[in-house]
Structures are given as C-alpha cells and as structure tokens.
Amino acid sequence: MDKFVIKGPTPLKGKIAVSGSKNAALPLMAASLLADGPSTLHLIPKLRDIYTFNNVIRVTGTKVNFLEEENKLVIDPTHLSHVEAPYDLVRKMRASFYMLGALLGRMGKARVSLPGGCAWGPRPVDLHLKGMEAMGINIDLEEGYVVASIDGDEVEGGEYTLDPSSVGATINLVIAAAKRARKFTIKNAAKEPDVVLLCNMLVKMGANIDGIGTNTLTIRKADNLKGVEMSNDPDRIETGTYMIAAAMHPESDLTLTGCKPEDLGTFPKHFKKLGVDLSIDGSTIRIKSNDNIKPVSVETEVYPGFPTDLQAQWATLMTQVNGKSKVTDTIYFDRFSYVPELNRLGANLDVEKNSVSIEGKTELSGASVMSTDLRASVSLVMAGMVAEGTTEVLRIYHLDRGYENLEKKLNAAGASIKRMSEE
Numbered sequence: 001m002d003k004f005v006i007k008g009p010t011p012l013k014g015k016i017a018v019s020g021s022k023n024a025a026l027p028l029m030a031a032s033l034l035a036d037g038p039s040t041l042h043l044i045p046k047l048r049d050i051y052t053f054n055n056v057i058r059v060t061g062t063k064v065n066f067l068e069e070e071n072k073l074v075i076d077p078t079h080l081s082h083v084e085a086p087y088d089l090v091r092k093m094r095a096s097f098y099m100l101g102a103l104l105g106r107m108g109k110a111r112v113s114l115p116g117g118c119a120w121g122p123r124p125v126d127l128h129l130k131g132m133e134a135m136g137i138n139i140d141l142e143e144g145y146v147v148a149s150i151d152g153d154e155v156e157g158g159e160y161t162l163d164p165s166s167v168g169a170t171i172n173l174v175i176a177a178a179k180r181a182r183k184f185t186i187k188n189a190a191k192e193p194d195v196v197l198l199c200n201m202l203v204k205m206g207a208n209i210d211g212i213g214t215n216t217l218t219i220r221k222a223d224n225l226k227g228v229e230m231s232n233d234p235d236r237i238e239t240g241t242y243m244i245a246a247a248m249h250p251e252s253d254l255t256l257t258g259c260k261p262e263d264l265g266t267f268p269k270h271f272k273k274l275g276v277d278l279s280i281d282g283s284t285i286r287i288k289s290n291d292n293i294k295p296v297s298v299e300t301e302v303y304p305g306f307p308t309d310l311q312a313q314w315a316t317l318m319t320q321v322n323g324k325s326k327v328t329d330t331i332y333f334d335r336f337s338y339v340p341e342l343n344r345l346g347a348n349l350d351v352e353k354n355s356v357s358i359e360g361k362t363e364l365s366g367a368s369v370m371s372t373d374l375r376a377s378v379s380l381v382m383a384g385m386v387a388e389g390t391t392e393v394l395r396i397y398h399l400d401r402g403y404e405n406l407e408k409k410l411n412a413a414g415a416s417i418k419r420m421s422e423e
C-alpha cells in the first residue's frame, strides 16, 4: 500500500485544472447499458472507482474501452447477456449497485450483490429496493444478492416518496424506469447535479422524464434508447476541496480552471463568509487567502445546501481560523473518522452526536495519520500541507478512488507531497 509523505507548511499558488466528476460519471456509465448501441462519455476521470465500475460492467458481456489519455470512455452494450454484478466487485464500490437499475432496465432481470457497509457505518439500500417494488418490480434477497425481475415487458409504475431523499436511490430508480415503467413518479427525489446530468443524458437517448432539476421526477417508458455522446460534469467536490485547501494557508493564491460554479449550490455563499478573496469568472475560480479568516459554522444539507462530501474538509479548515465553530452533518451521522487523526496533528476537535466542535487556531505538527474514507483522507492531506514538519498519510488508495492526479496537481501549486510505498 502507498502513503503520502508531506512536508509543510506550504501555501497553494498557481493553477489547478479540475477533473471530471466521479459521482456524476458512474450513473452515466450505468445508463449507457440501456442503449441499443455504443455511447461515448467525455471528461471521465482516471480514478480507481471508474476502473472498478468498468470491470463490473464488463462482467455482463458489454464492451468497455477507456481511452485514458483523452479521458474518454466508450461503452457498447450490444452483446450484454450476463445479468449479474458479483459481490467481489460490488463490495469494492457501492455505486456498482446502479447495475440493478441498468440490468432491469435493459434485460428485465438482474442478480446484483448488496453493497458492503461503508467506512462510516452501514450504507443501507432499502430505499432503492422499496422504490423498485413500488414500481412493480419483483425483488428477492438470496445469499447477499438482490434477485430482481419484471413480469412481462413493463411495469405499471405508480409513485414512491424517498425518505430521506437519496441520490443513489433516485439514480437507480430513474435508470430502472426509463425503459420499463408506464408512468413512475419519484417524490422527494434528489436534485444533485449528478442526477440532473443523468436525466439529461437519458432524455438525449430518447427517454421521457419530466421535472428534471426538481424534487419530483416523472418517468414514462421509452421503448428504445439510443447510444449518445455525452460530456461528464467537472467534479464539484474536487472543486470545493481545492477551494478549502487554498483557504487553509494565509499566503495561498490559487486559480481553479475547468470548473462548473453553478454546481456548487450554496457552497460559495458559506465560503465568502470566511473573508477569503473569492472571484468566480465563467469556469475559473480564484481564491486569495489571508491571515484573518473567520470561523464559519455549517450544517450539511441535500443539494443545493452545503455538501456532506465537503464536511471533513471544512472542519479541517476551521482548525486554522481563530475562534470556535461547529460543523454538523445531517446526511451521515457518524462521518467523523478524520477527527482523532486531526487531533493527533495538534487540532482541537470534539465530536458530539452528528456535530464536531472546533477550537481554533491550532498550530498543527506533522505525524503519521490515516483514514478510512475518501473525504476524510483528503482532509488529512490538507492538514499535512499546513502542519509544521513531515506528515505521513497512510492507505492513500482511498484518495486514488476520488481525486485524479492529486499529488501532481497540488505539487504543481507549491505543495511538497511524495508518494511512497508504506513498506
């Protein structure tokens, strides 16, 4: 396993180009399986999760060709025949569960492994399954697999209210319904940009979806969907992560290119309260930090609210501002694995239920740390970049799941990060 050896403190100066979104790419890949022919997806990041999903899709007999240097993915489901997503692959990446909707949509049946739990506790999929049953899909659980089928060619549909609103369940239900449900309405549907992009791709393929971008989606089955060319969105969480990383050092002056600021929802509004100089001009975002950043408490919400995927990064930033602040996660109640690790670097965080209280400013000093999920891990890297001395972040395969060329991008902007083997 690899680790990062980080020397700090270093400001971030210069330019970073944002990559394609991991969380938006995965649903586009699943939706491609519904088409009569090949689809070409652009701005697909070279990430572990993309390679994993490519392999999950290949198990079905679908041809997947990843033209890595062009970040282009060609998926041709013409010879899709095997309606299964096996445990040894699904357990590596929860979003493989989208194969349930994709295989049901295309073949009318599916045998998909339940995803494993996730680092911050079990990640249920009950809403996916209840929504599909509401649609008229037969769902059975056998030996850790979901065995699903449709009687005949289509299902009645009906309606289902998601409680809580779930990104993954919305995605899975839309993909399952696009070719199969006479009329299916999802209430309290997620409206994250990832969901909007998926719906726009399906409509381009020939699907019938009303309410795109709202909390109520109505899908009416289309008999045939064709392969399309589609560009993925830039990664809004990567964008937010680098914005926060820049704010952590008073002399940072960082320009992010290739962004889609409108996908950040209310995040810029919270960010501006820091007192950091933020300018947004088209697809370019510039952050000039200073030594008088203010403590800003936040509460995560579904889109367009403050994203839970930036919760750990924000709490890490708050260790570097003078004053008290509080970060509450209303989406995941125990997504705080980074806290004991930050405290080992000298931070002063205290978790109470689904909130972390931060007492800043604390001088951080280098140590060996590790975490067990993607966003917690990147927060430890951010802390290491401002800590005095050398910080080792272990088990960085988590980072390789969600941040394309992380150390290359940060080093080009002035960081000092070396990837080494842990042995």
Ligand code: EPZ
Pocket (backbone or CB within 6 Å): 023, 024, 026, 094, 095, 122, 123, 124, 125, 126, 127, 128, 129, 164, 165, 166, 167, 168, 169, 194, 308, 309, 331, 332, 374, 375, 402
């Ligand atoms: C997606 O996960 C993202 N993953 C997550 O990003 C993100 O944190 C999450 O949405 C919330 O925005 C991908 O897009 C691949 P949910 P998802 O279903 O779809 C509960 C990252 O770091 N729930 O919206 O799995 C669930 O427990 C990852 O990139 C049920 O109760 O999230 C949670 O409390 C981490 N039953 C809430 O809903 C269900 O059947 C929101 O989860 C499904 C979800």
